[in-house]
Amino acid sequence: MNGEDSLDLRATYVQLHDGAAAVAIPAGPEFWQTIDKRTELHEGRLVVVSPMNETWSHWEMHPAGEELVVALSGAYEFVFADSAGERRVALVAGRAAIVPRGVWHRAVVHEAGEMLFITRGAATQHKPVGAA
DSSP, X not given: OOTXXXXXXXXXXXXXXXXXOEXXXXXXXXXXXXXXXXXXXGSSEEEEEEEEOSOOSEEEEOTTSOEEEEESSSEEEEEEEETTEEEEEEEETTOEEEEOTTOEEEEEEEEOEEEEEEEOOTTOEEEETTOO
């Protein structure tokens, strides 16, 4: 794939390397099933557009860097949980939030739509809602 090809960010992640490179990575169902084992994703940041149809049933945390989340359509609350407790940030189309490094977070969907995520994938952790 070269710089002149069009990418559907709903089906392809783009990995922005810490240097100048950007690499397209197909984002099928196996992508998330194997993400913890994919050491090639530990460099740079991952970029993807994701449908947001349901409230997340899990918490997520990125210890390697901040995450930028941008609402492209729909309406959401991002819930952040840290030692100070929970904090909620409302997002609608055109609004963004920065998820701090090391902070557990999840999305509550009020109106289905799509979000753009830019994140460091290295060592991302997940846990079910309700887990300690």
